[in-house]
Amino acid sequence: MRALFSQFLRYSWVGLLNTALGLFVIWGLMLAGLGPYAANVAGYAAGLVLSFFLNRTWTFRAQEAGWPVARFLCAFAIAYGANLTILTLGLEILPGAAYALQPVAIGIYSVVFFLLCRFFVFSVRNTET
Numbered sequence: 001m002r003a004l005f006s007q008f009l010r011y012s013w014v015g016l017l018n019t020a021l022g023l024f025v026i027w028g029l030m031l032a033g034l035g036p037y038a039a040n041v042a043g044y045a046a047g048l049v050l051s052f053f054l055n056r057t058w059t060f061r062a063q064e065a066g067w068p069v070a071r072f073l074c075a076f077a078i079a080y081g082a083n084l085t086i087l088t089l090g091l092e093i094l095p096g097a098a099y100a101l102q103p104v105a106i107g108i109y110s111v112v113f114f115l116l117c118r119f120f121v122f123s124v125r126n127t128e129t
Helices: 002-031 036-059 069-093 098-121
Strands: none
Touching: 002 036, 002 098, 036 069, 036 098, 069 098
């Protein structure tokens, strides 16, 4: 249980770093004249790349020779789908609560993505903490 908590803390730090990078890229590209949607896609892509490398090497300390990029992207898609599902269901029940529901949806995304990364993406090498 201690190893799981330690990994979740590292995962959280990686999340903060990739969020900061993504926001930096988004704002920088918008200042350079790119539209908000294209900038958003580029920012999220940059954050996702950083997240993969830091989670692979630091959070889960994966040692495999291959690059589990496909599993990582699949895990991201599932976690993001869970985020959108919670947000959509929440808005059906509480239509005026979009601001309050966003942190709940983000929390669901974070937990689902962590568990998928731990047990599916980087599952074979989770021995070192």
